[in-house]
Amino acid sequence: MTKYVPTIGLEIHAELKTETKMFCNSKNDPDETRPNVNVCPICMGHPGTLPTINKEAVAHVLKVGTAVRGTLADFTEFDRKNYFYPDIPKGYQISQYKYPLVSGGSIGDVDITRIHLEEDTGVSKHHGTHSDIDFNRAGLPLMELVTEPVIHDVEQAVRFAKDLQLLLRYLGVAHANMEKGEMRVEVNISLAKEDAKELGTKTEIKNLNSFKAVARGIEYEIKRQTALLDSDEEVVQETRGWDEATQTTVGQRKKETSADYRYFPEPDLPKLKISSVTEWQSFTLPELPSERRKRYSLLGLKQEDADSFTADKALGDFFDAVTEHLAENEYALAANYIAADLVGLAQSLDNFQYPDAQHFAELITMTTAGDLSSRGAKDTLKIMVTKGGIPRTIAEDEGLLQDNDEETLLETVKTILSENQKAVDEYKSGKENALQFLVGQGMKASKGAANPQMLRELFLKHLE
Numbered sequence: 001m002t003k004y005v006p007t008i009g010l011e012i013h014a015e016l017k018t019e020t021k022m023f024c025n026s027k028n029d030p031d032e033t034r035p036n037v038n039v040c041p042i043c044m045g046h047p048g049t050l051p052t053i054n055k056e057a058v059a060h061v062l063k064v065g066t067a068v069r070g071t072l073a074d075f076t077e078f079d080r081k082n083y084f085y086p087d088i089p090k091g092y093q094i095s096q097y098k099y100p101l102v103s104g105g106s107i108g109d110v111d112i113t114r115i116h117l118e119e120d121t122g123v124s125k126h127h128g129t130h131s132d133i134d135f136n137r138a139g140l141p142l143m144e145l146v147t148e149p150v151i152h153d154v155e156q157a158v159r160f161a162k163d164l165q166l167l168l169r170y171l172g173v174a175h176a177n178m179e180k181g182e183m184r185v186e187v188n189i190s191l192a193k194e195d196a197k198e199l200g201t202k203t204e205i206k207n208l209n210s211f212k213a214v215a216r217g218i219e220y221e222i223k224r225q226t227a228l229l230d231s232d233e234e235v236v237q238e239t240r241g242w243d244e245a246t247q248t249t250v251g252q253r254k255k256e257t258s259a260d261y262r263y264f265p266e267p268d269l270p271k272l273k274i275s276s277v278t279e280w281q282s283f284t285l286p287e288l289p290s291e292r293r294k295r296y297s298l299l300g301l302k303q304e305d306a307d308s309f310t311a312d313k314a315l316g317d318f319f320d321a322v323t324e325h326l327a328e329n330e331y332a333l334a335a336n337y338i339a340a341d342l343v344g345l346a347q348s349l350d351n352f353q354y355p356d357a358q359h360f361a362e363l364i365t366m367t368t369a370g371d372l373s374s375r376g377a378k379d380t381l382k383i384m385v386t387k388g389g390i391p392r393t394i395a396e397d398e399g400l401l402q403d404n405d406e407e408t409l410l411e412t413v414k415t416i417l418s419e420n421q422k423a424v425d426e427y428k429s430g431k432e433n434a435l436q437f438l439v440g441q442g443m444k445a446s447k448g449a450a451n452p453q454m455l456r457e458l459f460l461k462h463l464e
C-alpha cells in the first residue's frame with residue numbers, strides 16, 4: 001500500500017458574544033428557544049433596509065487578531081457573497097473577501113491565514129416532507145478563522161480547535177459551545193505521496209460540531225481517499241457532510257470557488273479605516289491560555305494539573321486565589337487537592353460551590369503542618385463544601401485533628417511493642433513489612449488520630 005501524507009487546513013466559525021446582531025439591533029441571544037423572535041426587516045432582508053456595522057463585533061475580531069499576533073488591517077471593507085439558500089433571506093451573505101480584519105498569526109504550531117467577520121445564517125429544521133427555518137440566528141456576528149494547510153494529523157487538528165475555543169473564552173469574545181452550534185469546524189483535507197511536490201485534490205467536510213466529529217471525520221476521509229488513490233481512482237474536489245449515524249462523510253455538492261460566489265464590495269456599508277476609531281486602537285489582553293499554562297509549569301505543578309487549570313478557567317482562578325494565602329512550597333499540595341478532591345466533589349454534588357479560598361488555604365497549611373492527615377483533610381474538605389465552615393473548627397468538632405503529642409504517642413508505641421514481640425523479632429531479623437504492621441497497630445490504637453510519620457519515627461527509635 002502506498003504511503004500518503006495528509007495535508008489539512010481548518011476553517012472555523014465562531015458566533016461572537018455581542019448584545020445585538022452584526023448589522024441590525026435585533027437581540028443576539030443564542031439561548032432563545034422560540035423561533036423567529038429576534039428578527040427585524042434588516043436581518044430578514046426586506047427591500048429598502050440598510051445595515052449598520054456592529055462596532056463591538058469588529059473589536060472582538062481585532063482582539064483575537066492581537067492575541068494570535070496577527071497583522072491588523074487599517075483599511076477593510078465588507079463584501080457580498082452571493083448564493084441562494086433558504087436560510088439566507090437576502091440571497092447573499094455579507095462577508096469579507098479581499099480585505100480581512102486580520103492577516104497571519106498563529107496558535108501553537110499552526111499558522112493562520114486570515115480572520116474575518118461576516119453574518120451567520122438562519123437554521124433549517126427538517127421534518128420529513130417539509131422544512132422550517134428559524135431566523136433567530138440569521139445576522140449574528142460570525143468570526144471565521146482560516147488556517148494555512150500546515151496540519152498533518154488528527155491530533156494536531158483537534159488540538160488547534162481546542163486551543164482556539166479556549167482562547168475565545170479567555171478573551172470573552174465568544175462562548176464557543178460546539179454542541180449549541182456556536183463554534184463549527186470545517187476541514188479541508190488532501191492526500192499526496194510522500195515525495196510529491198504538489199498537494200493532492202482536496203475535499204471539504206462541513207459543519208463538524210464536536211471535537212470527536214472533527215477527529216473521526218478526518219480519519220474517515222484519510223481512509224476513503226487512500227482507498228481511491230490505491231485503486232487509481234480520482235478524488236473529486238467536493239463538499240462533504242459528516243453523517244453521525246454512519247460515522248462516514250457523504251458527498252453534498254461540487255466544491256465552489258471564489259468566482260462562484262461573485263464577490264463584490266457591499267455598497268450599503270462604508271469602508272472602514274481602523275485607525276480612525278478610538279476603541280479599535282489597542283486592547284488590554286488578559287493572561288492568555290498559553291501564558292497561564294507556562295506560569296503553572298514554572299510554579300512546579302504537574303503538567304496534568306497545569307493543563308486542567310488552564311482548560312477550566314474557573315478552576316484555575318480558584319487555584320490562583322488560594323495561592324495568595326500559601327507559601328510557595330505548598331502550591332503543589334494545593335493543586336493536588338483541587339485537581340483530585342475538589343473536582344471529585346464538584347462532579348458528585350448537584351449544587352457545588354467553591355469554598356472560601358482563604359479557608360481552603362488554611363486546610364492545606366494544616367495538612368502541611370501535620371495537623372491533619374490526608375484522610376482527615378479530605379473529610380474536612382467535604383464538610384467545608386457541603387455545609388460550610390472553618391477547617392480548624394470542623395476538624396476539632398469532628399475529631400479529625402492528628403495527635404502530634406510525642407509523650408502520648410510514645411506511650412502508644414511502648415504498648416504496641418510490648419504486645420507484639422513477634423513483629424519486633426521479625427523486624428530485627430530484616431523483615432521491613434513488620435514495621436508497617438506496628439505503625440498500623442499504633443494508628444488503630446489511636447483511632448486514626450496519631451500522626452503516622454511521628455509514629456513511624458518513634459517505632460524506629462525504640463526498635464534500634
